[in-house]
Amino acid sequence: MNDQVRYYEPYVSPLDxxxxxxxxxxxxxxxxxxxxxxxxxxxxxxxxxxxHGTLWPALYSPYGPQKVRQEEEGDD
Known part of the structure; x- marks a missing residue:
């Protein structure tokens, strides 16, 4: 697990x-x-x-995989 990634649970409105x-x-x-x-x-x-884009391994931060939005998947 990457220690640079943080997670949180946002507020979910019942009227959303x-x-x-x-x-x-x-x-x-x-x-x-x-x-x-x-x-x-x-x-x-x-x-x-x-x-890697940096000389020092301590400053390296890899990019995560890009997620394609569902609307873009269906468009042709």
């Missing part, structure tokens, strides 16, 4: 016309937890750094 999402999630970026650059922080090799 749409079916609610009971659990929502959001991603916290890793730079929130590193207040300054510590010395001797491990680094990716240059090619790996280009593939």
């Amino acid at each position: 016309p749409c079916p609610p999402r009971r659990v929502k999630s959001y991603i916290t970026p890793p730079q929130l937890f590193i207040p300054f650059q510590p010395p001797n922080l491990p680094q990716f090799h240059p090619y790996e750094a280009l593939m």
Whole structure:
């Protein structure tokens, strides 16, 4: 499980016309937890750094899979 992903349960109104999402999630970026650059922080090799978009593994945050909305799936 990714420790950068947080979950919460929003308020669901009894008058809400749409079916609610009971659990929502959001991603916290890793730079929130590193207040300054510590010395001797491990680094990716240059090619790996280009593939990950950062030189330091501690600051790497992968993108989750994109979800396609149901309306877009049915449209042709």
